[in-house]
Amino acid sequence: MNSIFAKNRWWLARLAALPLHLFVFAIVVFFIVRLVPGDAAITMTEGQASAEQLEAIRDQLGLNEPLIVQLGVFLFNLLRLDFGISTTSGQSVFSDVISRVPQTLELTLMALFVAAVVATLLSAAAVFTPRSPIAAIARGYSRAAGALPDFCLGIIAILIFYVVLRVAPAPLGRLDARMTSAPSITNFPMLDTLLSGDGALIASALTHLVLPIAAMSIAYAPYLMKQLIPGLEEQVDAPATRFRIASGGSSFMMVVSVFRRALPAVLVVSGSLLGSLIGGAVVMESMFGLGGIGQYAVNAVSTSDYQAMQGVLIVIVAVVLLIFLVVDLLTLILDSRRRVGAASA
Amino acid sequence: MFRFPPAAGAPAPRRRASRLVTVAAALTAASVILVGCSAQSSSTEETASTTPDSLVIATPTSPTHFFYDAGNNVYPATEIEMQINSTLLVNPYAQSDQDENALRQDVYEFEGGLAESYEVSEDGLVYTFHLRQGVVSQSGNPFTADDVVWSFTEKFGNPTAVFQAISKPAITDPATQIVKVDDSTVTMTITDAGYGQTLLSLISNVTAQIFDSTVLQENATPEDPFGVAWAKANPLIGVGYGAYMIDSFTPDADTTIVANPDYWGDTPAIETVIYKVVGDSATRAQSLRNGDVDIAENLAPQEQSDAQAAGGVNVFSLDTNIYSFMVPVANKAPFDNTLVRQAMAYAIPYDQILDNVYLGRATQPTGYLDATAPGYTDAGLPEYSYDPEKSKELLADAGFPDGVSFSLTVNADTPDLVAAAVQMQAEAADAGFTIEINQQPSAAFSAGRTAGDYQAMLLRDYAITLTPPYEMNLFTTKGSPLNYPKWEDDTFYGLMATAQSLGDPLTDEAGAAYNKAEAYMLDEAAMIFYAQVQPSYAVSDAVTGWAWRSDNWLDVSQLSFK
């Protein structure tokens, strides 16, 4: 029992430290959002308010309190998971944010999954059938990491499949314009749609996701391949592989073992990609009318909505840190040498 | 580079098989996608043909709430608030004489809204409104004089309501000016008969929406004395008396409004209207052309003409009250010098902007006041054109023989203004002005504009209330938050006082007096108007009834399918 705890101490400790890290981050965020130029009172009234009105609004929003009092109130409320009320929507920031994070998370997870499948197949082709034309294409494609912006692919996809060929549905959201979305149970829109069991709804939701997910996965697969191809090559060459080959292990087992050992670097990149997409999918989400947390964050900045900015940043960072933790755990499972708690000397 | 040694690797046939599997999987995925897509597109058409009573509008941003006086009314929010609310009076629509497919609001005529009729006292100071009987709010409460008085009290007591800032000087204190006589009669008293036209216009506009005071008072709290925060946070409540009600609202996705069965006016022809948020204007235009939406809002001029050329779509060509203009800020160098402002007025490439930015969907305004107003004249207004030589002369006279450089600030959210700034930068260089473009995100822009941080900026804006005194005062009132030019000129204020002393602003005599003030303001180049912009809507030709309004929103209740 004790040894199980000792073995898992490092990640349990990190999980336990997460709230503390977020708390420190929250203090930093509190000051940063107040440095961003803009004035909530002026934004609210579109500049059509007298100086007295603006003062009254700032009073209402608590912006006239001393900064230290504002910070205290913010941190105290934070402990109760109360991020305050958004000046833009009048809703609790917590509920605003919690309802949007799953939208983005679901979209990016699906895109990354497809990207991972594509990357795995192409990398395997590149490494195990080095002389095939597919290998040449795969290597060229992997060099395009960072060269294919997702939004360019999105526009090309809309242009070809919606504007010219007219086979894709309009990029106007998750469902046909006249359909009503499924009742919200999990806040994950696709999952909710599946749970509704409504065939027409599911078909509509799936077809609306084809273009954005194709564009995103084509853009992200090279990032994964860039780590996967050299990693596979290195591992194919590694003593462990030679041992398996020498001892007559099946080639399937060898491929699995090579992948297992090449995966950690890929996982780190996937985690990083997923993390950056939680807030960074905003251009894609807005291009296909999918909504999501990125749009909310950008709107919060562009309306000087301090409460929303603070809340959305803290939640995004919390979600992403959790993703990173999971990635580290998976890395550990794949390669125990990387365990942080392992003695180094 | 390492390649897998064939001899030691997996047997060749197996490798080939796995490659085949890869190809097959890719093909299967592709075919599933395509089948899915084509199945999808056919079902879209079916849905569209079976439910012709619903209209889909593609709109650029998502509303966040539907209570106008709670502030932060992003683009479609105000438009939707207009559909779900009513005002005491309304401006009637008439056929436009410039565009056969469009109606035009007659802003100088008033018809009954929530008030069935009104009359004016002999001295022109007291307006008596007879309220409509038997009207109920969307929450079912009967409409009375208390709702009217309470609504105006809220508009002055709640700091996020903009009415209090723009209603001066017609209404400054509702407690003394707006009085309930009995349950169905309200009087409004003004201090100067010259404000009468502006008063009627103000109370016909979106800023003067009347709310169900019963519901709002029930939900008021000491911190929220008018229930504004509650109304903001509860988008589905019915506190209005408008033609439509909010049916569903998904932030960042769509808003559905349905016809209000208890509406006091004619029941709208279209039962259900869906506002879809489509951030990209080219996508809005394309989905209109593909028939996925019926109306696309806020298109770029190029997209409008493309859509029109493709057929099946109407765009509207008529004069609006929307102006694009440069504000040279007069309280700081270099535009504190009148000659420099005038030089700037000759350094703007007007025709090039109209061609390159607006593709002919805008005209160079002769003046600033609404030209359709009774009594209006454009006599004596200066005519500016791009004249680099004249601009250099004026700069030399101002003491800048080597030219002037300044920073021109634009809001990044207004692409036509950013494009105009680029045109100005390129051409004003030949006229002695070196322009550095300062593009700002919208929140930073509005804060800097109010603070007076910028040397010059480009704006696109309009006066909703179209009466000469209101229009002239809007951007020029001393100390007003809307005085963006920071131009406070005593000669101008003298001319305005003379005009205002003449009472009714729509007589020929008053028209001539306002013309003098207008000519002076334009001569002084307090603001330089370079484009009068045409409506940015595009509407499927299966839909009729589009009307221009002075607030430039779409009145859905006027629309119908052919």
Added chain:
Amino acid sequence: MTTQTTTSGSPVPRTRRRALRGAPKRTEASLRWWLFIPAGLLVLLAAVGPFLVPFNPVDIVGVPSQPPGAEHWFGTDQNGMDVFSRVVAAARTNLLVAAIAAIGSTVLGIVIGVIGGMNEAARGLRGFLARSLARAVEILDAVPAIIIGLVLVSLFGPSVATIIGVLVIVSLARQSKLVRTEVLKVRGDSFVDAARMAGAREINVMFTTVLPNSIRPSFENFSATFGLAIIVEAALGFLGVGLPPPTPEWGTMIATGAADALNYRWWGAAFPTIALIVTVSSIALAGSELLRKRH
């Protein structure tokens, strides 16, 4: 070549590897210099291109939105500026910004990754600081790039220096994490212990033994970082906080041209996108040749 300085991260001596693999001798031993030609041409273009363009890249030289033709090879953009001149002129800004950002973030990332990774398991203040550094980098990585961009541009105004700052911060975290992951992997390997036992100082172990064996993934990611720089500029352009117009810059050109592309006026966005793809691929090609294991 010594074992420690191979970039493979594998402690197996080269000679033994070759024997094990039994691969035929190949002609790949020397540097394939021709693979550097595309990247070299790009640098040349950035250096002299702006002097050779047919039109002033920031002047209005024709009717807006003209398709590619004899006079305007890549057409004109929506302002009436020559797209060819702008794409060429932008090479300098983009290569400079991306190079500084990619080099800056990679160097900083490597230093942070190695120092952090080596000391994380240490006791006392050293370990605490190393773990705090790792957490701070992780949190930085968790903040959306677009928000970092929006905030920094709002604070310091849209300028080349600000954009470089944004890009370094955005890419830094990923580079240092890639290094850290490798450091955690190799720090327990026998050759590191061997170096210690041979009496090498800890700092030398860190930078001469661990570092060369840990940086490969971050170098692999270098060209991607290069491209990311341009993509982030484009994303900032979509939000209207990129470099001020009409600065020729591929990202902003893509962002403003994108809407036009849906209306069949593809040239405004397509040519800068092609430039972006060619640039990133050329850098990746040169980079992978540099990193290729030679014998």
